[in-house]
Amino acid sequence: MxxxxxxxxxxxxxxxxxxxxxxxxxxxxxxxxxxxxxxxxxxxxxxxxxxxxxxxxxxxxxxxxxxxxxxxxxxxxxxxxxxxxxxxxxxxxxxxxxxxxxxxxxxELVEERVPDPMGGTSIFDDAPRMIKKIVLRRMLPEDVPEADFREATSEVEALLDRHGFNVAKGHLAQATQNFSQGNWSSANAMIRDFYQELLDKIAEYFGCDPKVSDDAKRQYLADTKSGPFLLHEYNEWENDRGKPAYVLGLWARLHPHGSHPGLSDEEDCAFRFQIILITARIFLRRFDKRVKGQ
The missing domain is CATH 1.10.533 (Death Domain, Fas)
Structure with missing residues (x-):
C-alpha cells in the first residue's frame, strides 16, 4: 500500500x-x-x-x-x-x-528516457524512438528499516510531546511548513534550530547549567555527568577532538555557509531534513529509555 x-x-x-x-x-x-x-x-x-x-x-x-x-x-x-x-x-x-x-x-521524481508508446523509430537509425518520462522512484528501498521519514516525523513529534520539548517541536513544525512552501533557507534555519534546541534541552535535563554555551552542553552530554548520553564508542562525540565526531560533523553540515542559513535547493534541504529526523529519532528514543530507567 x-x-x-x-x-x-x-x-x-x-x-x-x-x-x-x-x-x-x-x-x-x-x-x-x-x-x-x-x-x-x-x-x-x-x-x-x-x-x-x-x-x-x-x-x-x-x-x-x-x-x-x-x-x-x-x-x-x-x-x-x-x-x-x-x-x-x-x-x-x-x-x-x-x-x-x-x-x-x-x-523523488526522476526523468528517464523510455521507448515512445506510440511506436516509431529514430530518424537516424531503426532504434525505437525515445521520449522523456517523469518516473516516481523511492529514495531508499522500501524494506530498509527506519527509512520512513514521515513515520520518523510522527514518532519524533510524539516523543517531543511526551517530554515537554515544546520549543523544539515548534522549530520542527516551522521547518516542515517552510519546506512544504519551498522556502529552503528558512527551512534549513529551523532544522538547525530544532537540532540545537533538542540537544540543549537533553543536556539541561541531565543537570547541565542552562547558561553555558551550546558547545559546553555538547561536551556535557559526552561527559559521565550525563551518563554519558553521547556515546564515544559510536564516535558521536570525542572530547579530545582527535577522532571523527558525528554530532559535531552533522552540525558543520548544517552550517556550510557559517551562521547564515546560506543558499540551498530542494535536494540539499531534503537531505538535511531527513538526516536530522533520523538522528533526532535515535537520540529521543535513547533519552526516553534513560528517563524511564531512572
Whole structure:
C-alpha cells in the first residue's frame, strides 16, 4: 500500500483538476471505478471528493493504470506527475507542494528516457524512438528499516510531546511548513534550530547549567555527568577532538555557509531534513529509555 501524506494527496488532487476537463476527469475516475464517490459540480470539487475518498480506508483499493494495477493513492500521484509544463506553470505552488510532499514520503521524481508508446523509430537509425518520462522512484528501498521519514516525523513529534520539548517541536513544525512552501533557507534555519534546541534541552535535563554555551552542553552530554548520553564508542562525540565526531560533523553540515542559513535547493534541504529526523529519532528514543530507567 502507498501511504502518502495528506499534503501529497491534496496536491495530487489539485494537479489532476488543473490537468483535466470535465470529460477527461470523468473518464479517469470511471476507469478507476470510483465515480460514485466524486459527487458533482466543478472538476475541482470532484477532485476534492476524490482526495477525501483516497484518504479514507477505502483508498487502499486497487485500480487499473497504464503501469499495471496499484492502489488508488499511488494511481493519483502517478497521474499527477504526468502534468504538462503548462499545467505546472499554471499551478507552481501546487506542483511545489506535490514534490515536497513526495520527498517527505521518501519518493523523488526522476526523468528517464523510455521507448515512445506510440511506436516509431529514430530518424537516424531503426532504434525505437525515445521520449522523456517523469518516473516516481523511492529514495531508499522500501524494506530498509527506519527509512520512513514521515513515520520518523510522527514518532519524533510524539516523543517531543511526551517530554515537554515544546520549543523544539515548534522549530520542527516551522521547518516542515517552510519546506512544504519551498522556502529552503528558512527551512534549513529551523532544522538547525530544532537540532540545537533538542540537544540543549537533553543536556539541561541531565543537570547541565542552562547558561553555558551550546558547545559546553555538547561536551556535557559526552561527559559521565550525563551518563554519558553521547556515546564515544559510536564516535558521536570525542572530547579530545582527535577522532571523527558525528554530532559535531552533522552540525558543520548544517552550517556550510557559517551562521547564515546560506543558499540551498530542494535536494540539499531534503537531505538535511531527513538526516536530522533520523538522528533526532535515535537520540529521543535513547533519552526516553534513560528517563524511564531512572
Amino acid at each position: 502507498s501511504n502518502f501524506n495528506s499534503m501529497t494527496l491534496m496536491a495530487a488532487g489539485e494537479m489532476i483538476a488543473e490537468m483535466s476537463t470535465q470529460a477527461a476527469f470523468s473518464s479517469l475516475i470511471l476507469g478507476w471505478g470510483v465515480e460514485e464517490f466524486c459527487g458533482s459540480g466543478s472538476v475541482a470539487s470532484k477532485a476534492n471528493d476524490l482526495v477525501r475518498f483516497a484518504k479514507s480506508s477505502m483508498g487502499q483499493r486497487s485500480v487499473p493504470t497504464v503501469n499495471g494495477n496499484c492502489d488508488l493513492r499511488r494511481a493519483m500521484v502517478e497521474h499527477a506527475t504526468t502534468a504538462s509544463d503548462r499545467d505546472k506553470q499554471n499551478k507552481p505552488d501546487v506542483w511545489l507542494r506535490l514534490v515536497a510532499g513526495l520527498k517527505m514520503d521518501g519518493f
